Amino acid sequence: MEVSIEMSISDVSKTRFEKVTSEGAKAIAEALKTNQTLKTLDITLNNISDEGAKAIAKALKTNQTLETLDIRNNNISSEAAKAIAEALKTNQTLETLNIWSNNI
Numbered sequence: 001m002e003v004s005i006e007m008s009i010s011d012v013s014k015t016r017f018e019k020v021t022s023e024g025a026k027a028i029a030e031a032l033k034t035n036q037t038l039k040t041l042d043i044t045l046n047n048i049s050d051e052g053a054k055a056i057a058k059a060l061k062t063n064q065t066l067e068t069l070d071i072r073n074n075n076i077s078s079e080a081a082k083a084i085a086e087a088l089k090t091n092q093t094l095e096t097l098n099i100w101s102n103n104i
Helices: 022-034 049-060 078-087
Strands: 040-042 068-070 096-098
Parallel strands (some): 040 068
């Protein structure tokens, strides 16, 4: 099954993404790899879990536009948080990361 997401707006922070699982987070991550416009992503209060968070971390290594990422309350463990921290070593655009209320 192929999932295609095209991002053409720069701020979806006012949009509530609900019921995003690890599969949904993987699709978002794929879109982030080539994203040239999205600056704010808020997927608070979902269940992306470690698998989804690691996919987003991988995308952060190449993404050059995202400035704010809010992934609060997503059942993420310290293992996935470490993957995100590792990605931030190369990411030069992310300014705000909200990751509290996870299993870290």
